[in-house]
Amino acid sequence: MAFASGASRAALCLAFVAAGCAPAGAGDGSDAGIRLSASLTGDDVTLTWKGHGGDVTVEFATEPGGPYTILGFVPEAVARYEHPDLMPATTFYYRVRPVEGPTSDVATAVPATDRVEGEDWLVPRSVPDERAAPKPAGAPANLLVESVGPDARRLTWTDNASDEEGYLIERQVDGTFEVAFVVDANVNHVGLIGESADTYRVRAYRFGETSNVVSERTP
Structure with a gap:
């Protein structure tokens, strides 16, 4: 960017942070159409998802309730994201949100x-x-x-x-x-x-x- x-x-x-972060307690998407999966290889996380073919944001946090920060905007027809070279001995939480409009x-x-x-x-x-x-x-x-x-x-x-x-x-x-x-x-x-x-x-x-x-x- x-x-x-x-x-x-x-x-x-500041504009980016306002648009890209969500407060703790935001919806967990348990009933959402998008189903997100993650796999770990070394210190790299690979995310894949199903149930949505449009643009999305990929977001991460280091606490279960957030706050979440946008890693990137992924265009339609792409359902994969790599988050490489992560800090050791740390739990990373991920979610995906459709971008519509x-x-x-x-x-x-x-x-x-x-x-x-x-x-x-x-x-x-x-x-x-x-x-x-x-x-x-x-x-x-x-x-x-x-x-x-x-x-x-x-x-x-x-x-x-x-x-x-x-x-x-x-x-x-x-x-x-x-x-x-x-x-x-x-x-x-x-x-x-x-x-x-x-x-x-x-x-x-x-x-x-x-x-x-x-x-x-x-x-």
């Missing part, structure tokens, strides 16, 4: 029309937009991707959702989309450093029902 430096980096990391139209980067200086443009924020018409499961619209340098992109869009957990910034790589960054709900402006892709979309995401929790203890 792409992060900025300094104060902007801190702000972006409508996406914007795909947009291709165009040159920025203004002069971009400093780091303020990097900070995720909500900018007033009179075109917004929030509703449940509303799809983001009017995505604009601007190239502000060889490896820097600024994205703005219309926030039409009233029930999103946050927004996923997804880049196109080899014909498929992968998550580049995560921002909080109601955000409609973000800058990314370290991004050279030209094609993006934005997803107003919500979490589906959590899988069962599995655990492995490293030797």
Whole structure:
């Protein structure tokens, strides 16, 4: 994922933590459709799951009740995740959560029309937009991707959702989309450093029902 430096980096990391962690006591997914399994080889854990063919987050904790932290976003049609080189003599707990929600139209980067200086443009924020018409499961619209340098992109869009957990910034790589960054709900402006892709979309995401929790203890 792409992060900025300094104060902007801190702000972006806070956005990621807010989107990626869940408090202790969250649902254990005992009745969920996703069935998660784990196996341990040395100090590496391999996770596989059945019952869901869409995008998911893979999350881990070191206590049974959490808090859980996102390890990664796994695209649809992939049902496997490797968590390597783990700390010895530690129990790791895992769960998987579906990521659901409508996406914007795909947009291709165009040159920025203004002069971009400093780091303020990097900070995720909500900018007033009179075109917004929030509703449940509303799809983001009017995505604009601007190239502000060889490896820097600024994205703005219309926030039409009233029930999103946050927004996923997804880049196109080899014909498929992968998550580049995560921002909080109601955000409609973000800058990314370290991004050279030209094609993006934005997803107003919500979490589906959590899988069962599995655990492995490293030797």
